[in-house]
Amino acid sequence: QVQLVESGGGLVQDGGSLRLSCAASGRTVSTYAVAWFRQAPGKEREFVAIMSRSGGRYYADSVKGRFTISRDNAKNTVYLQMNSLKPEDTAVYYCAAKPAWDIYYSPLDYEYWGQGTQVTVSS
Numbered sequence: 001q002v003q004l005v006e007s008g009g010g011l012v013q014d015g016g017s018l019r020l021s022c023a024a025s026g027r028t029v030s031t032y033a034v035a036w037f038r039q040a041p042g043k044e045r046e047f048v049a050i051m052s053r054s055g056g057r058y059y060a061d062s063v064k065g066r067f068t069i070s071r072d073n074a075k076n077t078v079y080l081q082m083n084s085l086k087p088e089d090t091a092v093y094y095c096a097a098k099p100a101w102d103i104y105y106s107p108l109d110y111e112y113w114g115q116g117t118q119v120t121v122s123s
Helices: none
Strands: 003-007 010-013 018-025 033-039 046-051 057-059 067-072 077-082 091-098 117-122
Touching: 003 091, 018 033, 018 091, 018 117, 033 077, 046 067, 046 077, 057 067, 077 091
Parallel strands: 010 117
Antiparallel strands: 003 018, 018 077, 033 046, 033 091, 046 057, 067 077, 091 117
């Protein structure tokens, strides 16, 4: 099975940028669909972006045009580049993996999770 470790979170001002990393071990990350989810206090975990096994990229409407998901097979890592950050992007960000070719948007569909990394955007 795959193990996932997120990093790169932090405190940034409105309009700033961060790059999150999801480092995989135990299995090759390109054999999984890897998604980013986020959860703000008092809210449900929500889909942010996904990189499919075939390399397709899909985004939530709220982040489209601002966030970019990418994968480095040599480093076995998936990234989330977040630009033009807004206070409403504040949340704990999680990466999740599923050994499937299809796209899944619900957190209930994912078997493997990282521990999460906090992103705080100040106004």
